[in-house]
Amino acid sequence: MSKRGFIVVGSTGSVGTQALDVLAEHRDEYAVIGLAAGSQLDLLLEQALDFHVPVIGLTTSPAGGEAAVRARLRELAAERGIADPVETIHLGDNAAEAVAGLAADMVLNAITGAAGLGATLAALEHGTDVALANKESLIIGGSIVLDAARASGAQLVPVDSEHSAIAQALRAGTHGEVSKLIITASGGPFRGMTRDALRRVTPAQALNHPTWSMGSMITINSATLVNKGLEVIEAHLLFDIDFDHIEVVVHPQSQIHSMVEFTDASTIAQISPPDMRLPISYALGTQDDGTTRRLTSGAIPHNWGQPMHWSFEPVNHLAFPALGLAIDAGKKGRSYPAVLNAANEELVSAFIAGDIAFTGIDKGLARALAAHEPAAEHTVETVLAADAWARDFARADVAEQNGGR
Structure with a gap:
């Protein structure tokens, strides 16, 4: 049986490294044929050597360019006493897109932020299934990404734990039988705090998530609940469910990752330890026909002999208005x-740098969304133009907030 070929872009980040951990346990069935990263050259090269990867990409080109990368690769290979397996090296802004556009069975896009859009489209346009940890590319691309998937017949497979949970629960019924999607939120480190108290929280406090170990951007997004707003938009696009039938509830224990309520009042929940290797392995097990073969993930199952207590509570929208702002943005499209x-x-980068208060994030978001005037057409070009406009607007807003704080 020939091995299925996998590409991981964003391979040196949290999700990318965990995906490679899962793939390492299934080397007899899966081959890693491409890797791309942002700036962590040595880790990327170590991964390429570990998996005998023929094509790699690095978006931040080091001094000395490809010659320097080749020299470092030979050095690391010599330390291991193995041959250099890399045939092609892509460097620069389009490196991830070049790697993602290779022929493969699946591309796992674990790039952080809007920078992942190009890689998602490159894979879909080639007809390659995309395991999507980079939710932003679907959220900002919207119909552009969905149309690319439909045109090529490629699948968009969720990797976020919440959307993986929904995908698993949806196997219990048909689309027409769905009444509601229920996305759970841990509530972040500031659950229960008042709006006034939130003004005084520090970046160090916001980066201390009670459950998950994630990158700084995602961790702050979890604290503001922006991440849940992005997940609502993603769920709407992935599962074709109206925004009015998607609900967010706070579940501090992070054991139930999301639920689907059906028209007969049955609710199906997906329960597992908060370990990203599980949704990653579920996505990587997706077959060409859309079925999924569950792979061993390395996650440790629950001990059902121990007492457990799980609770749910509504979101405090007064304290965390960013969730509503995000959902409104999704509805406007x-x-x-x-x-x-x-x-x-x-705004998150400014908060981490200490330039604005925690509550300055949602205030800045509100102002940017209110000031935005969308283009008549929705294309990659207009999306990128809106992205650039928003960054300029937010930087100016940060300067104003910082000066007046």
Whole structure:
């Protein structure tokens, strides 16, 4: 039996490294044929050597260019006493797209932020299934991404734990039998805090997530609940469910990752430990016909002999208005989600740098969305233009907030 070929872009990040951990356990069935990363050259090269990868990409070209990469690769290979397996090296802004566009069975897109759009489209246009950890590319691309998938027949497979949970629960019924999607949120580190208290939280506090270990951008997004708003938009696009039938509830224990309520009042929940290797393995097990073969993930199952307590509570929209702002942007569509995402990335970076207060993030988002005037057409060009406009607007907003704080 020939091995299925996998590509991982964003391979040096949290999701990318965990995906490679899962693939390492299934080397007899899966081959990693391409890897791309942002700037962590040595880790990328180590991964290429570990999996004998023929094609790699690095979006941040090091001093000395390809010659320097080749020299470092030979050095690392010599330390292991093995041959250099890399045949092709892509460097520069389009490196991830070049790798994602290779012929493969699946591309796992684990790039952070809007930068992942090009890689998603490159894979889909080639007819390659995309395991989507980079939710932003679907959110800002919207119909552009969906149309590319339909045109080539490629599948969009969710990797986020919430959307993987929904996909698994949806196997219990048909689309017409769905009453509601219920996305769970841990509530982040500031659950229960008042709006006034949130003004005084520090970046260090916001980066201390109670459940998940993630990159700084996603961790802050979880604290503001922007991440849940993005997940609502993603769920709407992935599963073709109206926004009015998608609900967010706070579940601090992060054991039930999402639920589907059906028209007969049955609710199907997906329950597992908060370990990203599980949704990653579920996505990687997706077959060409859309069925999924469950792979061992390395996640440790629950001990059902131990007492457990799980609770649910509504979102405090007064304290965390960013969730509602994100959902409103999703309902408006066109380039509004791109503005939401781009402005948020700039505002989060400003908060981490200490330039604005925690509550300055959602205030800046509200101002950016109110000021945005979308283009008549929704194309890659107008999405990228909206992204650039939102970043400029947010930077100016940061300067104003910082000066007046």
